Amino acid sequence: MAPSSLVNQVTNQLQPYPMEELAKIRSKLQADGKPVYDFGTGDPRIPLWPVLNETLKASLTEVSQYPRAKGSEELIDSIYKYLFERFAIERSDDLDVMATRGSKEAVFHAALSVAGRSGKNTIIFPDPGYPVYASSAKFAGAKAYPVALKVDNGYKLEPWSLPNDVQEDAAAVWVNYPHNPTGAEVDESYWLQLIDWAHKRDCVIFSDDCYVDIYQSDLSDSLPQTPLVYSRDRVVSFFSLSKRSGMTGFRSGFMAGDARFMKAHARARANMGIGTPEFIQAVASVAWSDQAHVAERRKVFSSRIALAYPRLKRLGLMDSPPRAAFYLWCRVPPSYNGDDLKFCLGLAERGVITSPSRWLSLDTKGYFRMALVPTEQDTEVALDILTRYVEESQ
Ligand SMILES: Cc1ncc(COP(=O)(O)O)c(C=O)c1O
Numbered sequence: 604m605a606p607s608s609l610v611n612q613v614t615n616q617l618q619p620y621p622m623e624e625l626a627k628i629r630s631k632l633q634a635d636g637k638p639v640y641d642f643g644t645g646d647p648r649i650p651l652w653p654v655l656n657e658t659l660k661a662s663l664t665e666v667s668q669y670p671r672a673k674g675s676e677e678l679i680d681s682i683y684k685y686l687f688e689r690f691a692i693e694r695s696d697d698l699d700v701m702a703t704r705g706s707k708e709a710v711f712h713a714a715l716s717v718a719g720r721s722g723k724n725t726i727i728f729p730d731p732g733y734p735v736y737a738s739s740a741k742f743a744g745a746k747a748y749p750v751a752l753k754v755d756n757g758y759k760l761e762p763w764s765l766p767n768d769v770q771e772d773a774a775a776v777w778v779n780y781p782h783n784p785t786g787a788e789v790d791e792s793y794w795l796q797l798i799d800w801a802h803k804r805d806c807v808i809f810s811d812d813c814y815v816d817i818y819q820s821d822l823s824d825s826l827p828q829t830p831l832v833y834s835r836d837r838v839v840s841f842f843s844l845s846k847r848s849g850m851t852g853f854r855s856g857f858m859a860g861d862a863r864f865m866k867a868h869a870r871a872r873a874n875m876g877i878g879t880p881e882f883i884q885a886v887a888s889v890a891w892s893d894q895a896h897v898a899e900r901r902k903v904f905s906s907r908i909a910l911a912y913p914r915l916k917r918l919g920l921m922d923s924p925p926r927a928a929f930y931l932w933c934r935v936p937p938s939y940n941g942d943d944l945k946f947c948l949g950l951a952e953r954g955v956i957t958s959p960s961r962w963l964s965l966d967t968k969g970y971f972r973m974a975l976v977p978t979e980q981d982t983e984v985a986l987d988i989l990t991r992y993v994e995e996s997q
Contacts (some may be wrong), residue, residue, distance in 0.1 A: 613741045620734065624962065628951050640985035642973040643956040645783065646851050647929065649903055652896035655850065655886050662885035670878040673869060674702030674857070678879075681888040682857050688894075689816070690832050692859075697835045699865035701872070702879045702887070705854040706813045706843040707735055710777075712875055713839070713858075714739035716868045717775040717807055725769055728777035729760045731784055731964035733811060736777045745774065751966040758787035763800045770804050779811040781818070781827050784963050784972040785932040786925025788827055798834045807864060810840040813856070816847035816897050818927040820905040827927050835861050846929075847897045848890040855879060855887040904929040907975040907982060914986050918993050931973040938996045941969035950992055955985045 606615040625643035632639045673679070682700050686692040703709035710733065714726060718740070728736035730749035740747035748769055752758040762776050778797065780789045801808045812829045829840045839860030844850040858865065879887070890896075911931060912924040920933040935946040943959035950957060960970035977985065 616741075617738060625956055625958065628948075628956055632951070632954060632956075637954050639954050639956065640977055640981050640988070641956045642976060642985065643958055645846070645930065645974040645976065647849060647900075647903075647974075647976045649849050649900060651849055652890075652893070652899075654893070654896075655848070655890060658886045658889045659882055662882040664882070668881070670881045670884065672701070672873050672878040674700075674879065675881065675884050675888070678702055678857075678884045678888045678891075681891040682859070685891040686831075686859060690829060692829075692831055695835075697862050698831075698859065699862040699869075700857055700859040701865060701869055702884060703841070703843075703856045703858055704877050704879055705845055705851075705856045706811060706841045708854075708875075708877055709841050709856060709858050710735045710809075710811060711739040711742075712872060712877070713775070713809055713841075713868070714743040714745060716864070716871050717809075718743035718745035720774050720807075721805060723772050723774040723806075725772040726775050726777070727760070727762055727765070727769070727773050727806075729758075729779060729782070731960060731967050732777070732779060733783060734963075736811075746772070748773075749965055751964075752782075752785070752787075754785075757789075758782055758785045759789060759793060762797070762804075762806070770806075773804060773806040775807040775809050776801065777809045777811060778830070779814075781814040781925075781927030783814065783928060784930050784958070784960075784970075786928045786930050788927050790825070791828070791833070794828065794830045794833050798830060798836075798838065801837050802834075806837065807861075808838045810838065812840045813843035813846055814928040815842070817901060817904060817929055819908070819924075820898070820901045822926065831859060837861055837864075839864055844887055844890050847900070849900060850886070850890060853883050853886060855883050855890075904975055907979060910979055911973070911975065911982055911986060914990065918990060920993070929975045931975065933971055933973065935969055935971060936993050936996055939969075943969055943971050947971050950989065953988050953992060955988050955992075 622644045629639055683694050725746045725748050726740035727748045729752050737747045750760050760778055810830050815827045818827055830838050831840045841858055843856035908924055915921040915933055935943050939946045947957050947959040958972040960967045
């Protein structure tokens with residue numbers, strides 16, 4: 604698109620949001636009357652736990668008032684209870700929590716508070732990764748520093764390996780495990796090393812934990828963790844009801860972390876117009892207090908992975924199944940010479956929408972992401988189409 608003189612350089616240089624491109628492809632297929640199997644956007648259409656909608660209806664009021672930006676007492680209590688039951692994180696003076704309108708806005712606005720802190724102006728983030736880490740850094744006037752994640756070290760972001768001047772200037776580092784799009788996870792030793800590095804370098808760790816409750820149903824120990832389990836000092840974690848409770852449309856989550864950051868950032872957030880409506884807070888409070896509906900959702904994703912992974916492995920597109928999140932990160936067949944866009948557009952013409960790695964990354968080519976969003980029945984049909992498509996190219 605031609606640059607507009609009515610907006611600044613940051614807005615002019617933004618790439619179209621990848622999900623908007625996928626929506627265009629979907630609309631075209633639908634307009635042509637073709638069946639569409641959409642594995643593009645990570646927004647599973649699984650019916651909500653009915654209690655959530657019932658709570659919503661019961662919470663509507665005749666008089667509407669501004670909500671508290673931080674969240675109601677009831678919601679804050681449910682959040683602390685969740686943190687304790689899931690992670691054994693206890694309430695204490697060095698920890699603070701606040702409601703957010705989902706992770707996206709919280710991720711975006713966090714950059715505004717760290718850019719330039721203590722004379723540091725670099726924000727480090729994973730690539731491939733959630734696009735808002737980069738865009739928010741740019742809007743905040745910070746230096747956006749992507750780190751290419753590699754399969755060889757399990758897609759770990761290791762800031763201690765970066766050039767010294769980048770480490771010194773790092774105001775914050777984003778991490779996201781379980782990771783979108785690769786499904787990668789990290790263990791305790793990684794968290795401890797990252798925290799140790801952040802303390803030595805005086806860098807804030809922003810941990811995007813929106814997939815922390817989405818893991819394979821049969822995992823009983825070594826569940827994904829948040830770095831807050833290991834330290835509160837300079838650690839801030841972002842949680843969301845979007846994936847764990849399927850509440851993408853409600854826009855609800857919370858931040859938890861180092862009270863020194865949280866209290867100061869709360870003053871900034873009071874200016875941003877992002878208070879969560881009270882009827883949404885009431886639903887959120889119920890959602891954080893219940894773990895059974897989350898276990899049900901995990902079963903759905905686990906059975907979708909069990910269905911899709913063996914077929915993708917047989918096609919030579921994957922080597923091991925993800926233990927967490929609901930994405931399959933697949934190689935494109937060798938005959939495409941790493942051209943993920945060509946592969947995905949060809950597949951989309953046959954009605955199966957996936958995300959090419961170059962839309963999710965500055966650096967990674969030759970992969971595509973399948974969000975396990977469609978039903979098992981539709982996934983079977985789509986895998987048949989994918990199998991024929993791959994076999995024809997060999
Ligand atoms: C890694 C990651 N972070 C944040 C988000 C935003 O989630 P929310 O719906 O809570 O804004 C997503 C959504 O897909 C995501 O994949």
